[in-house]
Amino acid sequence: MSRMDVNRFGEMEVFVRVVEMAGFSAAARACRMTPSAVSKLITRLETRLGTRLVNRSTRKLQLTPEGCAFYERSTRILADLDEAERNASSGEKPAGRIRLNTNASFATHILAPLVPEFLARYPDIALNIVQTDAVIDLLEEHTDVAVRAGPLKSSSLVARKLGATRMMIVASPDYLKRFGHPNTVPELEKHNRLGFCYARTIEGWPLIYEGEAVTLPVIGNVQVSDGEAMRQLALAGAGLARVAAFTVRDDIKAGRLVTVLEDCNPRDLEEVHAVYLGQGGPLPARIRALLDFLAERERVG
Structure with a gap:
């Protein structure tokens, strides 16, 4: 079967729903499919990729390392696709306020020198920078993006590596x-x-x-x-x-x-990642702009 015969974006969407909803049944309801259809789709995807993405048990699902990597890339690709469609239809420009949480070292030595360039490129964006080395709850703290150093614990957050x-x-x-x-x-x-x-x-x-x-x-x-x-x-x-x-x-x-x-x-x-909430549709243009800017401008060092 050629790639033209496979709805790869559709497979990614279902796979992401399975991960974020922690199960085939919940994902099936969200995608208006049957649980068996979702299970077969994931199996077909794993067969095509030649690797196991999810370890299944009767009580829970667990992503393999390959599954984690595929999930991260899939969320980015789907967000890019949605944003491209939205920009094409509405000409959306990155604008609004971003609440960024980071440790003092990254804020002082990496972020601060880059802020003027970022704001010059995106004059309609404003930054709220909060410094702490504590691991916070992004939802509870109303935070858009957090920069974290060291190994990441398994969570519902999406991570983008900035460097090491x-x-x-x-x-x-x-x-x-x-x-x-x-x-x-x-x-x-x-x-x-x-x-x-x-x-x-x-x-x-x-x-x-x-x-x-x-x-x-x-x-x-x-x-x-x-x-x-x-x-x-x-x-x-x-x-x-x-x-x-x-x-x-x-x-x-x-x-x-x-x-x-x-x-x-x-x-x-020690790896450095930007983490953010990935559920609920594509990222706002302002968040995507910040993530892309940090990823392309600084590899930490």
């Missing part, structure tokens, strides 16, 4: 002058290792020691709630900090901070 950043250990020259520059992983035990006071995916600093992966506990005498506060503590000489590279690259270039044990750095990356 490398993690590194840094300290101020003054701190290293007072307490010494550690040259091996065991020497880190003698240093004040600053930490975060919220749950992290990895509770410690991942390092490479004698060819083996190790995790060093963070037991410093100061903990903070956001990356920008961590940067300021490092600049003040309070201790060693493990931070995202993009937050300190200018400080390193200017000599205000120095990297520590880069040869033991596992070069792990």
Whole structure:
């Protein structure tokens, strides 16, 4: 069967409904189909793609990694199609207010330098930027888009990857002058290792020691709630900090901070995503404009 004989957009719409409504029966009612017809369509789609998208059980559905990726791309494609049709018929321009939630580090080092260019390109858009490292409920907080770093938990949110950043250990020259520059992983035990006071995916600093992966506990005498506060503590000489590279690259270039044990750095990356509510039809033009702008202008670094 050729691609011309397959209603790929129709298949995507049904698949997205199955995911967002968490079941064949609910999706069937929304699509005015029978549950068996929906089940057969998903099976036919998986056969054509040559991969399983959904793990089925008697009680619930669970997306496979391939299914998650296909869902994300499908929602974007369907939103683009709807927006293209809407723009063709009404000439809609991106306009209105966007409430954006992001952490202080991303707001300071990535977003702020880009805001003038974005507003110049879209003069009818206004931004409300709220800074917090806490994971918020977008619906409850009336938020259009949130920027989140690190692994994403499974949820009803749609995610768009903006890029990734490398993690590194840094300290101020003054701190290293007072307490010494550690040259091996065991020497880190003698240093004040600053930490975060919220749950992290990895509770410690991942390092490479004698060819083996190790995790060093963070037991410093100061903990903070956001990356920008961590940067300021490092600049003040309070201790060693493990931070995202993009937050300190200018400080390193200017000599205000120095990297520590880069040869033991596992070069792990922390991904950065924009997340938003994907149900209920296509995205407004103003939201799509922001997402496209961020994705094309900044890969975080």
